[in-house]
Amino acid sequence: MKKILITGGAGFIGSHVVRRFVTTYPEYHIFNLDALTYAGNLENLRDIENSANYTFVKGDIVDAVFLDELFSEHDFYGVIHLAAESHVDRSITDPMAFVMTNVIGTANLLNAAKKSWKDNLAEHLFYHVSTDEVYGELHDPNEFFLETTKYDPRSPYSASKASSDHLVRAYHNTYKMPVVISNCSNNYGPNHFPEKLIPLMINNILNNKPLPVYGKGENIRDWLFVEDHARAIDVIFHKGKNGETYNIGGHNEWKNIDLVKLLCQIMDEKLNRPEGTSARLIHYVTDRAGHDLRYAIDATKLKTELGWVPSLQFAEGLEKTVNWYLANQEWLDNITSGAYSHYYEEMYDGR
Numbered sequence: 001m002k003k004i005l006i007t008g009g010a011g012f013i014g015s016h017v018v019r020r021f022v023t024t025y026p027e028y029h030i031f032n033l034d035a036l037t038y039a040g041n042l043e044n045l046r047d048i049e050n051s052a053n054y055t056f057v058k059g060d061i062v063d064a065v066f067l068d069e070l071f072s073e074h075d076f077y078g079v080i081h082l083a084a085e086s087h088v089d090r091s092i093t094d095p096m097a098f099v100m101t102n103v104i105g106t107a108n109l110l111n112a113a114k115k116s117w118k119d120n121l122a123e124h125l126f127y128h129v130s131t132d133e134v135y136g137e138l139h140d141p142n143e144f145f146l147e148t149t150k151y152d153p154r155s156p157y158s159a160s161k162a163s164s165d166h167l168v169r170a171y172h173n174t175y176k177m178p179v180v181i182s183n184c185s186n187n188y189g190p191n192h193f194p195e196k197l198i199p200l201m202i203n204n205i206l207n208n209k210p211l212p213v214y215g216k217g218e219n220i221r222d223w224l225f226v227e228d229h230a231r232a233i234d235v236i237f238h239k240g241k242n243g244e245t246y247n248i249g250g251h252n253e254w255k256n257i258d259l260v261k262l263l264c265q266i267m268d269e270k271l272n273r274p275e276g277t278s279a280r281l282i283h284y285v286t287d288r289a290g291h292d293l294r295y296a297i298d299a300t301k302l303k304t305e306l307g308w309v310p311s312l313q314f315a316e317g318l319e320k321t322v323n324w325y326l327a328n329q330e331w332l333d334n335i336t337s338g339a340y341s342h343y344y345e346e347m348y349d350g351r
């Protein structure tokens with residue numbers, strides 16, 4: 001049985017990747033390593049936690065000694081590295097947390113893998129899951145990020161992810177570690193922590209709280225359903241070429257304000273509220289510092305070389321997402337006011 005280590009598997013994207021691998025590949029044993037910081041939540045994996053091919057390990061990738069011990073205990077065939085601090089706003093107020101986890105943590109993981117795999121390095125794989133934010137921002141509507149686009153990270157978050165991408169490439173070039181990297185656009189779907197735009201808006205609409213739209217709401221993001229991202233990771237892990245980078249995206253660009261208005265409309269329908277009720281909650285607030293204008297990704301390489309395309313239309317994905325939050329209000333309440341609320345209150349100002 002091949003052992004695979006997935007880091008950050010209790011988080012939003014990580015939990016979807018863990019579920020996909022545990023349920024699709026009984027021939028693998030999946031180890032989910034997660035520090036269970038504020039956004040990691042084992043509730044996300046209740047349905048698969050008793051699977052014979054699944055083990056949860058609590059630990060922090062910043063702890064190099066712990067990682068060395070873990071790698072000496074298990075001969076992992078591969079690593080899929082998703083553990084990261086991911087919220088841009090938090091990176092503006094606390095950049096060092098991002099440097100520690102995203103840069104130092106990734107370096108520790110690469111080192112532990114390199115030491116453990118030294119006798120047969122070529123037979124292993126280190127997969128780094130990254131973001132399209134490393135490419136900076138776009139202004140020309142006809143331009144898209146390509147795998148060859150020069151890195152231009154502009155927030156502490158994206159700079160920390162760019163650094164970790166560079167470290168992974170450095171281990172490939174210097175030590176010949178087999179690696180793949182993917183850079184994905186904005187994800188949405190079930191289990192998304194309600195600090196990010198879509199779940200925050202859903203949560204605030206449910207609770208009749210103001211909907212904070214940064215600046216004029218003109219910034220553009222490309223949205224991809226999280227299960228489509230997990231499927232892309234599966235495809236790249238199995239078929240990606242050693243040393244290559246793959247962009248992943250939904251080809252689904254939305255101005256923030258249009259997306260918020262659409263969510264208001266869907267929520268009014270679902271909650272049987274008169275049309276326009278939720279939209280009245282929209283508040284334009286001070287813009288994010290250094291707010292990137294537009295992210296748009298070209299995922300042609302992934303399509304032509306590995307055959308991946310997104311499976312869900314946005315309308316279908318949003319419908320699924322909203323339905324999930326309505327059916328799982330306890331999950332949301334546990335984070336915002338229940339069992340996990342101290343994290344939410346401490347780390348987030350509760351907008």
Ligand SMILES: Cc1cn([C@H]2C[C@H](O)[C@@H](COP(=O)(O)OP(=O)(O)O[C@H]3O[C@H](C)C(=O)[C@H](O)[C@H]3O)O2)c(=O)[nH]c1=O
Pocket residue numbers: 086087088089130131132133184185186187195196197198200212213214215217219220221256288
């Ligand atoms: C939370 C919030 C956000 N926004 C705006 C800011 C952005 O233009 C957009 C999406 O923000 P969010 O923080 O959800 O996501 P991004 O800053 O685009 O970054 C996300 O997508 C990339 C790919 C990652 O790699 C990040 O890890 C992930 O967090 O909505 C608002 O207007 N109001 C709000 O309350």
